[in-house]
Amino acid sequence: MKKYLRIALEVLLVLLLAASIAFAYMNFSGKKHLASDMEEVSAELDETKDTLDKTKEQLDDAQAKLEEVEASAKQFEIVKQAFSNGVVLQDMEAVYKAQKSLSAERLVGLGTVRQLTKGFEDSSAVEAFQKSLEIAELGARMQAVCSAQSALLSAGKKVTLMAECLVKPNEKKAQDDDEKSKESAAKKVHWTYEGEEGPEHWGENYPTCANGKKQSPLNITGEMGKTRDTISPGYKETPLKIINNGHTIQVNVEAGTSVLTVNKEPYDLLQFHFHRPGEEQFNGKSPAMVVHFVHKSKAGKLVVLGVPLNEGKENPLIKTLWANLPAKEGEESAPEKMIINPATLLPSDLSFYTYEGSLTTPPCTEGVNFYILKTSSDISKGQLNKFPFKVNARPVQELNGRKILSNN
Numbered sequence: 099m100k101k102y103l104r105i106a107l108e109v110l111l112v113l114l115l116a117a118s119i120a121f122a123y124m125n126f127s128g129k130k131h132l133a134s135d136m137e138e139v140s141a142e143l144d145e146t147k148d149t150l151d152k153t154k155e156q157l158d159d160a161q162a163k164l165e166e167v168e169a170s171a172k173q174f175e176i177v178k179q180a181f182s183n184g185v186v187l188q189d190m191e192a193v194y195k196a197q198k199s200l201s202a203e204r205l206v207g208l209g210t211v212r213q214l215t216k217g218f219e220d221s222s223a224v225e226a227f228q229k230s231l232e233i234a235e236l237g238a239r240m241q242a243v244c245s246a247q248s249a250l251l252s253a254g255k256k257v258t259l260m261a262e263c264l265v266k267p268n269e270k271k272a273q274d275d276d277e278k279s280k281e282s283a284a285k286k287v288h289w290t291y292e293g294e295e296g297p298e299h300w301g302e303n304y305p306t307c308a309n310g311k312k313q314s315p316l317n318i319t320g321e322m323g324k325t326r327d328t329i330s331p332g333y334k335e336t337p338l339k340i341i342n343n344g345h346t347i348q349v350n351v352e353a354g355t356s357v358l359t360v361n362k363e364p365y366d367l368l369q370f371h372f373h374r375p376g377e378e379q380f381n382g383k384s385p386a387m388v389v390h391f392v393h394k395s396k397a398g399k400l401v402v403l404g405v406p407l408n409e410g411k412e413n414p415l416i417k418t419l420w421a422n423l424p425a426k427e428g429e430e431s432a433p434e435k436m437i438i439n440p441a442t443l444l445p446s447d448l449s450f451y452t453y454e455g456s457l458t459t460p461p462c463t464e465g466v467n468f469y470i471l472k473t474s475s476d477i478s479k480g481q482l483n484k485f486p487f488k489v490n491a492r493p494v495q496e497l498n499g500r501k502i503l504s505n506n
């Protein structure tokens with residue numbers, strides 16, 4: 099009997115021992131879970147705190163920006179009130195009326211004063227901005243282009259703001275704060291054909307000039323495919339408006355007077371301008387000069403017709419143009435009753451090469467179709483020497499797999 103009791107006690111003891119071990123283990127692992135749960139919760143708390151901090155920062159930023167906008171709005175109201183009696187506009191229109199033509203910058207100024215005085219309901223403000231854009235566009239008057247585009251945009255007109263015109267508010271603030279940045283901002287719109295602001299550096303401020311894969315001009319050479327494209331110039335007489343825009347001599351053509359029909363689609367002639375030497379090369383050789391006729395379709399597509407100029411007889415139209423060169427850079431000269439016909443610059447043979455390219459000046463925008471005539475027109479040696487730009491040609495660009503086609 100005693101023996102059984104002892105066995106029973108021993109069994110009980112073992113069971114108790116096992117139970118206490120199990121209990122101790124369960125207790126330990128429970129705490130462990132609890133500890134890891136606690137860690138998770140605290141990590142989540144930290145994250146929430148971070149998010150809160152960030153949100154607070156964003157709120158502070160937004161508040162600061164709102165204050166800036168409010169300040170600008172107040173300033174604008176004061177300026178608007180000052181102009182609302184119309185006296186400034188009257189004076190300005192009287193002064194400008196006496197001048198034969200206005201630069202893109204002055205037209206933007208006139209548009210702004212009209213808009214401040216009469217609001218955008220008055221079509222004359224919009225008209226001034228549109229006129230300014232016509233003159234400034236493709237003439238590298240970037241500041242005027244940006245002002246006019248922004249103004250038309252706020253007038254509810256369908257205008258695509260050029261990427262170059264988008265300056266972030268904080269960048270602008272930094273520029274205002276820092277005289278040095280101001281200098282570089284002024285430099286930003288400036289470019290040349292030689293030196294530190296020459297073609298190799300255009301890409302620093304106008305990225306497409308460096309990164310574009312369909313850039314102009316090209317060296318026209320090698321085996322050529324055929325194109326079925328047709329071009330038919332319908333250039334008419336237009337009052338002479340000629341400008342030295344600092345990069346070339348440009349003749350602005352009255353809208354709607356002259357047309358280039360490309361595959362039955364009409365392209366309005368906007369302007370024509372000159373490069374020395376000719377930008378497109380033929381088997382590695384540049385013509386003495388080239389005249390680029392710039393056209394735009396209703397849909398906004400651009401077409402450039404290039405006519406090489408080589409030394410030969412005196413050119414009657416160029417004689418008229420050179421005799422009326424504007425004295426100062428930036429201003430359009432429009433001698434009274436002077437009528438020209440751009441068609442007189444075209445040779446009789448209109449055989450051409452064609453390729454997809456870009457503006458040959460900053461911002462080097464792509465999507466421009468080029469038609470380069472194979473036959474050149476004449477320009478005399480004296481006329482060549484009278485052109486005010488020694489060199490204003492962009493070097494030839496990489497083909498990057500593009501095909502140059504010929505129409506015959």
Ligand SMILES: [Zn+2]
Pocket residue numbers: 371372373390458
């Ligand atoms: Zn050109």
